[in-house]
Amino acid sequence: MDYEYVPFQREKDIHNRCCGGKFWCIKDICGIICAILTWLLIIYAEFVVMAVILIPSGAVPKGNATKEMIQQMGFREGQVIFKCPKCCSIKPDRAHHCSVCQRCIRKMDHHCPWVNNCVGENNQKYFVLFTFYIAGISLQSLFLCVQQFTTCVRQEWRECSTFSPPATVVLLLFLTFEALLFAIFTAVMLGTQLQAIWNDETGIEQLKKEEARWVRNSRWKSIQAVFGRFSIAWFSPFTSPSNAKTKLDSYLYSV
Numbered sequence: 001m002d003y004e005y006v007p008f009q010r011e012k013d014i015h016n017r018c019c020g021g022k023f024w025c026i027k028d029i030c031g032i033i034c035a036i037l038t039w040l041l042i043i044y045a046e047f048v049v050m051a052v053i054l055i056p057s058g059a060v061p062k063g064n065a066t067k068e069m070i071q072q073m074g075f076r077e078g079q080v081i082f083k084c085p086k087c088c089s090i091k092p093d094r095a096h097h098c099s100v101c102q103r104c105i106r107k108m109d110h111h112c113p114w115v116n117n118c119v120g121e122n123n124q125k126y127f128v129l130f131t132f133y134i135a136g137i138s139l140q141s142l143f144l145c146v147q148q149f150t151t152c153v154r155q156e157w158r159e160c161s162t163f164s165p166p167a168t169v170v171l172l173l174f175l176t177f178e179a180l181l182f183a184i185f186t187a188v189m190l191g192t193q194l195q196a197i198w199n200d201e202t203g204i205e206q207l208k209k210e211e212a213r214w215v216r217n218s219r220w221k222s223i224q225a226v227f228g229r230f231s232i233a234w235f236s237p238f239t240s241p242s243n244a245k246t247k248l249d250s251y252l253y254s255v
């Protein structure tokens with residue numbers, strides 16, 4: 001049987017291909033603008049969450065140690081209140097001045113440059129979860145690296161990676177190093193955080209080794225103060241622990 005060969009018109013190639021045609025960038029102006037917009041929206045959302053929602057939580061309002069404010073807060077005549085000489089705020093119990101944030105932080109544990117923020121009363125849950133999940137994915141990466149390496153060795157480096165064997169070894173080695181470093185670092189951080197919550201003593205209080213001026217919470221109460229009532233939400237970084245605040249508390253929090 002004879003077939004008639006019908007020449008077809010080659011579709012205009014709109015793809016910019018590289019790496020043997022595995023990756024491409026489509027030259028569609030609408031798509032490019034939308035993709036850039038997606039990234040800008042993510043960066044914007046990240047900025048609002050960090051600057052508006054997370055950073056002020058647990059910070060004492062700056063310069064609230066004025067006569068009017070003290071009267072408004074309902075302090076009695078002759079009552080002892082502590083004023084921070086550096087940021088001019090009324091220092092609640094267990095608050096410490098952070099020289100990086102340049103303000104007082106309630107139940108300040110430490111200033112963490114890795115999240116560019118202080119770890120204190122209202123964000124400790126997020127910090128604990130951050131270290132917990134980073135330790136988790138670091139261990140997973142470590143496991144995957146070892147698994148991939150043994151697969152490659154078993155297959156004598158044939159068809160185990162799209163990269164050349166030396167490049168694969170270098171990439172796997174660097175990831176192993178990164179995963180090992182951060183698995184250890186975040187696991188140690190997680191341990192010290194859990195110990196601090198367990199003993200109801202912040203990192204700074206532990207360092208200063210001063211007599212506890214505050215009433216130490218029971219272990220369960222201290223855990224609940226950080227994570228809220230026990231539920232699956234303990235493991236979610238998207239829910240905030242709901243702890244009842246007194247009227248005085250609302251003045252002493254940033255608004």
Ligand SMILES: [Zn+2]
Nearest residue numbers: 084087097104
């Ligand atoms: Zn201060």
Ligand SMILES: [Zn+2]
Nearest residue numbers: 098101111118
């Ligand atoms: Zn700080």
